[in-house]
Amino acid sequence: MSSFRIGPVSVEVLDGQHAIAVVPPSQWHGDRRERPARAVLANLKADDGLRAQVSLVRWDDSDEISLGFAELLAGPSDYERLEDAGAISPKLVGDKLVARLRALRYGKTGRATGATVEWAQISEWAGGDAQALLADLGATRTGAYGVLLPSATRFKTEPAIEVPIADPTALFAAYALTRVVPIMTGYGKESVEGPNA
């Protein structure tokens, strides 16, 4: 088990792969059938009471890979949004995973959805140079999506991360920074912590 803290979030990546049955994102609007898969699990904790387990899932019969599927065990109810939003869908390139990073951001509807984000913002959440921190956690490369995945035709300038499939620890850190912290801090809300009236 590898444990680390990134920004305000503690992450424990559990050893080994775990059998699991979940609906792949490609079927969320399809047959919505659970399919057998293997998952790397990580526990996320924060001082606000958050206790969640997230999974990096690879389905047995396809190349589809997805990080998300938060199971909220405890914590403020706004984290429930992680149960149905904020999945990261990396591409498998050889023995690496390449993921474009967006961040959950609250919009006018009051719901957090994926939005483009800059490295500077991610670093602010990390409390330091995010790219350096992710490299320390095993990311093989970070940078622009178009550089990490030359075949990309869109979103080429957005932030992206590459990790070895054998050690995806840094990908969980990216999830904590771009999913958990935005909800914790109310990213995008017009007035998060107003003064007492």
Next chain:
Amino acid sequence: MSGVDVSIALPEDETPGELIKGYFTLMRAFGWDLYVTSHFALRESLGPQWFAARISELKHSDPKNWRPNHRFEPQDPGVILRDYIHEQDSPYLSVFGGQFQKQTAAKKILATRNTWFHFGDDPTTAQLEEAAKVVRGFVQSSDMHIAGRIDALIERLSDLRIGRYPADAVPSASATVPAVAEPAPLDAPEDLPRPSIGGTWVSPIPELRYRLTRAGDVVHPDTMESVRSRVTGDFADKVRAWTAVEPRGRELWIDTDGAVGGFIGATPRLLGYLGPDPEGDIARGFFTPHFYAVDGDEIADVDTGERRKTPLAQGLADGAMLRVTTYGDVLLVGDDGTIERVATVTPAEWFPGHLG
């Protein structure tokens, strides 16, 4: 202290369903009261596990009447009454006394049950009132706890018989349902032994709730540590057995003795143990919805006709009815409603999909 449900439902009218509702809850409350009263009386001289010890003694000394593979529940009034009536060395003689009248009352209570559930005649209000009065007499003279509840039932039955209930035959907009005070459950002693796996949890429920995760783990809600290291035997097997019927909210509690519980619907239930299961538990968990019949050296699912060859069919009579629990206990169901374990199977050894 925590409680067992000894509420007695009051019939709304004289139809068989309403009367049976009253009868069933009367006997359930009486069964718990017999057990708890005996427990208070016997635990000091015989130890808190006195009931299990007594059953094992009976199975040993009289296996014909107390079949070793049968399941005897302490709160089934038939079990304690049968011992009380028929066994000369019954510990219940010291609890309830050996007076002729009391023994006769016990016999009458058993006989009522036997007649009603053979469906010869519909139950009548007068019969239920008579049964309630016999139980009331037994309870009263034994310093038991549910006399007040039985009085309410007797009063309702008498009101039904003479037409005093329902009071207002003409429905009106202002008619309100009379407030029935929900009686507090009977306080159960804290050292009441565990029920069989699947039975109602009667001791205090620990506050801490462990969570069942999608990956099949059971974790502490705060540290998120797995209970895996505290489990004896195969962890995945244990978790499957505990959660074959999903506990509500995917939440479990674990008591200091390693007993695992959870809510199934509104009822707290014992779902298993971190350690080995007690040997006397012959029908662990919950019945699956399937019924099977023995046919030669095969077993057939009586609904689907699906068949399976299995060594356990040999030695069982053709046509014998079997059921299986979520734990994989295979039970022979007798015509008289008794059950006997004939095997314990794993999901791989049984009909595909039947054991989850």
